[in-house]
Amino acid sequence: MRSFKQWVKAEKLFKGSIILGIALDNPRNVPNANCRYDVCLIINKENLKNNCINQRTLTAVKYAVFKIPHTEIAINEFYQKMKQIICEKQLKVLNKPIIERYKQELVSLGYCEILIPIE
Template identity: 40%
Template sequence: MESSIILGIPQDNPETTPPEKCRYDACVVIPDDYQVDHSICEGKLSGGKYVVFKIKHTVEAIQEAWEKIFPTLYANGYQIDDKPILERYADDMINDHYCEICVPIKP
């Protein structure tokens, strides 16, 4: 694949789950007709509305973003949808040291 989109999907809340128990899925977006080897787990994400935060890809910036995202969303009247939060990494963003945190919101 020429250009890749990588998704990180945290499965647990680190505020309520011990670090050693936190799960995280690492994913690569593939075309519908891509043949997947049976040693790889394939899944689908449902669509919906997301608020996207583009942030510098450093430990400090990511920690700060996670601390500010939810208070910012709630202060602006958004309600979080019951879908996975996504960390999105595209080739051009990775090369520029950025990533996106995509938070699902209710319509």
């Protein structure tokens, strides 16, 4: 994430940016060392200067959005309590990746968001 943010700043794309973290593997099923994690920048294609950058389109689904403190401790606690949160909120979760969303305007206030795909 750190090197990605440096690249985004160098490309002058950081101001007002939205960065996504997408876990591609379930750490309950895959050893931590083998877990894959994508880091993405939401951008208009017109602003993309470098065609060598991998691009992906996310399928449109509905998400339950949870605003939490932008700290490693808070994010880890959320994931540890996620099953309980899903039950309490009676969410019907889709088999799609959970997304961490880092809107610069929220991060500057000390927050980030976890998006859970739901029916």
